Amino acid sequence: MRVARGRSGKLSVLTVGAAVSLVLAGCGSGADTTAGGGENALPGVQQYLDAPCPEAGTKPQTDKEFTYWSMWTADEPQGKVLQKAFKCFQDKTGVKVDVQWLGRKAYTQNLAPALNTDNVPDLFDQDVSKVGAAIMTPGGTQGVDDVFAMKVGEGDKTVKDVLSPSSYDFPQNKDKEGKNFMVPYTLQSSAWWYNKDKVAVKDFAEPKTMTELTALFDKAGKSAISLDGDIPFYNMYYFTQLAERYVGPGGLYKAATDKTGQSWKTDPGFLKAATETAKLPKYLIDGWDAAKFPQIQQRWADGDSSYLYVGSWAPSETREYLDKQGSGQKINYGSFQFPKPDGATHDTVEQMSIGFSVTKKAKHAEGAKAFMAYFLNKDILSGIPAVADNLVPRTDLAVPDDLKALKTVMDDPKKEHVLQYDGIDGIAGGKWQTDVFDPADTSLLKGKLDPQQFVDQLAAKGAGFWKTQG
Numbered sequence: 001m002r003v004a005r006g007r008s009g010k011l012s013v014l015t016v017g018a019a020v021s022l023v024l025a026g027c028g029s030g031a032d033t034t035a036g037g038g039e040n041a042l043p044g045v046q047q048y049l050d051a052p053c054p055e056a057g058t059k060p061q062t063d064k065e066f067t068y069w070s071m072w073t074a075d076e077p078q079g080k081v082l083q084k085a086f087k088c089f090q091d092k093t094g095v096k097v098d099v100q101w102l103g104r105k106a107y108t109q110n111l112a113p114a115l116n117t118d119n120v121p122d123l124f125d126q127d128v129s130k131v132g133a134a135i136m137t138p139g140g141t142q143g144v145d146d147v148f149a150m151k152v153g154e155g156d157k158t159v160k161d162v163l164s165p166s167s168y169d170f171p172q173n174k175d176k177e178g179k180n181f182m183v184p185y186t187l188q189s190s191a192w193w194y195n196k197d198k199v200a201v202k203d204f205a206e207p208k209t210m211t212e213l214t215a216l217f218d219k220a221g222k223s224a225i226s227l228d229g230d231i232p233f234y235n236m237y238y239f240t241q242l243a244e245r246y247v248g249p250g251g252l253y254k255a256a257t258d259k260t261g262q263s264w265k266t267d268p269g270f271l272k273a274a275t276e277t278a279k280l281p282k283y284l285i286d287g288w289d290a291a292k293f294p295q296i297q298q299r300w301a302d303g304d305s306s307y308l309y310v311g312s313w314a315p316s317e318t319r320e321y322l323d324k325q326g327s328g329q330k331i332n333y334g335s336f337q338f339p340k341p342d343g344a345t346h347d348t349v350e351q352m353s354i355g356f357s358v359t360k361k362a363k364h365a366e367g368a369k370a371f372m373a374y375f376l377n378k379d380i381l382s383g384i385p386a387v388a389d390n391l392v393p394r395t396d397l398a399v400p401d402d403l404k405a406l407k408t409v410m411d412d413p414k415k416e417h418v419l420q421y422d423g424i425d426g427i428a429g430g431k432w433q434t435d436v437f438d439p440a441d442t443s444l445l446k447g448k449l450d451p452q453q454f455v456d457q458l459a460a461k462g463a464g465f466w467k468t469q470g
Contacts, residue, residue, distance in 0.1 A: 044386045045387050047386075048081075048084075048383050048387055049080065049387070053087070053088030053091050053092055053379075054088070054092075054153050054154075054377050054378075054380065055092055055153050056089065056092040056153050056374050057150065057151030057152045057154065057157075057374070057377070058150040058152075058153075058369075058370045058374070059092075060366045061366065062366060063364040063366045063367030063368075063370075064095055064096065064367070065096040065364060065367065066095065066097060066098070066122040066123060066364035066365075066367035066368045067097075067098045067099075067121040067123070068098070068099045068100070068121055068122065068124065068368070068371075069099075069100050069106050069110060069111060069121040069123075070082065070099055070100065070102060070106070070124075070125065071102070071103065072103070072125075073101045073103055074101045076388075077387045077388035077389070078186075078384070078387075078388045078390075079101060080387055081380075081384060081387050082375075084383065085371075085375050085383075086099065088374075088380065089371055092374075093374075095367045095371070100121070106126075107124065107126045107134050107135060111124055111134075111140070111359075112134045112135060112138075115135070115140040115359075118361060120140075120359045120361050121362075122359060122362040122363060122364045122367065123357070123358055123359075123362070123368035123371065123372070124356070124357055124359065125185075125354065125355060125356050127352050127353065127354045128172060128173050128182050128352070128355065128419075129419060129420075129423065129426055130426075131181065131182055131357050132172060132181070133426055133429070135357065135359075136175050139176075139360060141175060141182075141357050141358065141360055142359070142360045143175060143179030144181060144182070144183055144356075144358055144372070145180050147159055147369045147372050148160040150369065150370065150372075150373035152373050152376050152377045152378075153374065153377045154377060159372070159373050159376055162394050163183075163184065163393050163394065164393045164394065164395055166417070167184045167187060167353050168180060168182065168183065168184050168355070172419065173353070183355050183356050183357075183372050183376070184355035184393045185355050185376065185381060185384065185392065186353070186354040186355070186384055186388075186390050186391065186392060187390075187410070188313065188351070188352045188354065188390070189311065189312050189349060189350050189406055189409075189410050190237065190241075190310060190312065191309070191312070191314075191335035191336060191337060191405075191409075192307055192308070192309050192335060192338070193300075193307065193308045193309070193310065193314045193315075193333060193334070193335050194306055194307050194308075194333075194334050194335070194336075195303070195331045195332055195334070196332040196334040197332045198303055198306065199220075199306055199334070206336040207336065208339050209339050209342065210276055210339060212339065213338075214279055214280075216307070217280075217283040217307070220305070222282070222283065223285040223305045223306075224283035224305060224306050225280065225284050225285060225305060225306075225309070226284075226285050226288070226297060226299055226300035226308045227284050227285070227308075227309070228288070228292075228293040228295070228297055229288045229289040229296070229442075229445070230291070230292055230293055232433070232434070232438045232442075233425055234293075235438070235442060235445060236421055236425065236437070236438075237310075238277045238280055239277045240252060240422065240424070241309075241338045241348075241350075242273040242276045242277055242338065243269060243273035244346060244348045244418055245338070245341060245345075245346050245348055246267075246269025246270070246272055246273050246341070246343070246346070247267055247269040247270070247273075247346070248345070248346040249346070249348065249417075249418045249422065250422065251267070251422065252421070252422035252423075253423045253424055253427070255267065255270065255458075256424045256432055256462065258462070259463065259467075260463055261460060261461075261462035262459060262463075264455050264456075264458045264459040264462065265459050269344075270458075271451055271452065272343060272344075273341070274444060274451035274452075274454045274455055275451040276341045277444060277451070278444060278447075278450065278451050278454075280445075281445050281446070284445075285300075285304065285305045289445075294317065297310070297314075297317065297318065298321050300318070301318040301321050301322055301329075301331065302329075312390065312391060312406055313390065314333075314335075315331070315333045315389055315400070315402035316388060316389040316390065319331070333401075334405065335402075335403075335405050335406050336405070337409055346416055347414060347415055347416060348415065348416045348417070349409050349410055349415040349418070350417070350418050350419065350420050351418075351419065352419060352420050353393065356371075356372045358372075378394065378396065378397060381397060382398065385397060385399060385400050391403055391406075391407055391410075424437060428465075428469060431465075432462075435461070436461045436462050436465050437458065439461075440454050440457045441454075443457075
């Protein structure tokens with residue numbers, strides 16, 4: 001399931017199928033040496049790592065340990081923050097954390113297959129849609145509503161007191177009994193990224209129309225855009241971002257789950273979005289469809305192209321790359337959103353929550369839940385922006401300079417919030433995307449399908465797909 005927030009700021013329900021595709025590529029490209037120093041190290045990293053441990057607001061009464069299967073690796077920035085949190089938690093509560101650093105696919109390759117056994121962790125993490133699809137739906141999670149009442153170690157402040165409601169309080173974070181199954185600690189979104197030092201201020205103004213956007217690309221030349229075309233959900237960004245602005249939250253999902261396939265044809269917004277998408281490929285850097293990630297992203301970092309559309313992890317990843325290069329090169333990061341195309345009526349922005357969940361069979365749920373509350377203490381959670389250069393679901397912590405423009409957009413009450421891709425990446429366990437959408441989308445970007453053919457193929461292949469699903 002997915003969530004959207006309308007112009008009023010209220011949450012609205014969008015039904016979404018199982019989301020078991022890869023998690024955002026950027027939060028998963030591997031080690032990030034910037035957390036340990038280097039010429040591109042973030043200010044305050046060592047200060048955070050060396051800071052004293054805060055007191056625990058909630059201490060387990062019985063548990064002396066718990067197990068945690070992490071979506072991160074130990075040498076990533078998030079892994080470094082977690083390691084400090086583990087040490088502090090043990091120092092302040094006496095509870096030891098037995099962690100396995102399994103990476104992004106842990107929830108499908110390790111956890112989901114283990115659900116029918118007794119070999120499951122007490123605690124694990126992932127983004128909310130993937131947890132909901134792969135773990136909660138088959139009954140692998142337990143409710144964590146009690147965590148929201150736990151103290152975080154800041155006087156009487158509780159988890160509920162410190163979290164932004166929109167980060168967790170939505171129907172897509174509810175299990176079959178109506179209980180929350182995840183407590184968030186990170187927020188992500190996406191944007192167009194550029195280097196302010198490479199794109200001269202006199203030549204740049206944030207585009208408000210697609211004409212203004214393509215005018216920016218015209219100035220930059222043929223190699224205006226970097227796109228790692230071997231990552232299917234990077235290719236998805238262009239059409240889905242534009243389509244969301246025409247059809248609004250839930251529109252893409254509704255069309256993708258229409259078993260007749262005709263919604264792609266009857267709603268003119270899809271053809272309009274495809275027409276706008278078809279204007280972009282001529283600006284893609286040479287080799288975008290032949291290289292292996294993150295080669296094209298790295299070419300953007302090297303200055304071979306002017307613009308890159310990916311998630312809010314872009315600064316962290318490209319800073320990591322430059323640091324490893326040792327060239328002394330830095331990026332002055334700027335970002336902006338896709339503009340509303342002509343005739344579009346929805347001003348959307350995407351948001352994704354990543355957080356902790358507790359397994360149904362957890363033997364040490366008490367310890368795991370107390371740690372969840374402790375991790376949201378401001379002195380611990382501040383490591384996510386300070387070390388990992390990511391956004392958090394607390395409104396009272398610093399926002400990384402690189403992400404301030406994006407955070408302003410995410411906080412805009414006039415925006416309609418949509419979970420990534422409006423959920424089409426998770427339909428039928430991800431098979432609808434791989435079988436129906438990806439082939440058509442790739443062909444559109446390569447110019448092998450024109451916009452009308454693209455829409456017609458989605459309709460025909462979609463109908464055929466659903467016939468095979470029974």
